[in-house]
Structure formats: C-alpha cells, structure tokens
Amino acid sequence: MPSLHLSFDRRSSIAALCAGAAVATLGFLGTSAQAIRPIAIPAPPTAIGTVDLARLFDNLAAAKEWDVRIKELEAKAMDEGRAKKAALDASLKEVEAMAAGPEKETRMDAMRLARLQAEQWSQLKELEVDRERSLKWQAIYRSVREGARKLAEAEGYGMIVVDDSRIEITTQRGQNAPPLETQAKSQIASLRILHAGKSIDVTDKLRVQLDNDRTGSPAKATGAAPAGTPAQSK
DSSP, X not given: OHHHHHHHHHHHHHXXXXXXXXXXXXXXXXXXXXXXXXXXXXXXXXXXXXXXXXXXXXXXXXXXXXXXXXXXXHHHHHHHHHHHHHHHHHHHHHHHHSOSSHHHHHHHHHHHHHHHHHHHHHHHHHHHHHHHHHHHHHHHHHHHHHHHHHHHHHHTOSEEEEOOTTOOOOOOOOSSOOOHHHHHHHHHHHOOOSOOOGGGBOHHHHHHHHHHHHHSSOOOOOSSOOSOOOOXXX
C-alpha cells in the first residue's frame, strides 16, 4: 500500500508540472503575439486652407484684365453694329423715296439681304463675346488651381478647398422653373462646407501668389491678409 500511495503522488506531481508548463507556454505565446502585432500609428493632422472664390475673383488682377479686354470687344462690336444699322437706315430711306419699279424692287431685295447679313453678324459677335467670357473663366480657374498647388507646397497645406459656407439658398418662381423645394434641395446638395473659421482662410495669400506669378514681381496683400504670405514663386 505505501508503494501505491507513492506512485500516485508521483503521477500527481508530474501532472501539475505539465499543467504549469502548458500555462507558461501559452503565456509566452500570447506575449510574443502582442510583441509582433503591428502598432497602429495615427495619421498626422492635415492642414486645411479655404478660399472664398467670389472675393478672390473680385480682387484678382488677371480677372480685371480679362474684363477690360471683354468690355473693349463688346464696345467695338456695339460701335460696328450701330454703324451698320445707320447705313441700313440711310439706304432704306433712299429706297423708300424711289419711284415704284424694277429698280426699287432690286434695291429692296438688296436691303433685305443686307439686313439678314447684319443679323447674322450680330449673332456671331455675341458668340465671340461669349467665347471670350468662357475662356476667361477657364484660364482663371487653371491659374487658381495651379496657384493653390504652389501655395500648398510652400506652406504645408494638405488641402485647399473652396469655402461655400457663405452661399445662401435662393429660390424663384417661374413658368418653367422647377418646384421651390426642388430648387432648395438641389442647391443644398451642391454645397460642401457648413462652417469655415477665419483662421484657415487663405484667399488673400492665394491672390498674392497668383498676382506674383502673373507679373513676376512681389505683390502686397490688401485688407486683412493673414500673416506668412509666401515669397515670390520661381
């Protein structure tokens, strides 16, 4: 009987040792798994700047130059149009004073053709002015986008966005206008920014950047331009 008791005690000790070893092994494996697990590093904060396009365009030198050229084009077309109209009116009076006959009919046909040509010329001039206006906005938008890129690289902005938080929702009734609710919802759907603080407004910085690029000489911000205006881009 004593030998049986001794054998039982030995088996119990061996089982206890095995259980302890298993627990230790599991603990080691768990610690090792935690050690090799990749550490999640949060992304650094992104510096964001906002631009008020309406204010930018109102003060952008390039936009003002485009406006001057377009006004000159419009004024020239209006002068030519008035000259053509005056010539047609004078010819019409001459034809009306003529006696009825084949010659008067021939002149009347020529007058009708001249009037049609004048109308076509007027339409072409309207298209020409409209094309110049379109080219203006295309050119300005390209320069604004490029200037924003340069400003972001120079001052470390991760993103520069258009601030549309000041746009008001407007609706109007009309014969072919959509329902007022549809107008309001479509405008809301096109907006992206609900609020933008003044501290991240880079409108004046961007204007200076664009004016510097256009003239090749440093420009000065007017009004309450934020500090840290970038130097002239090369």
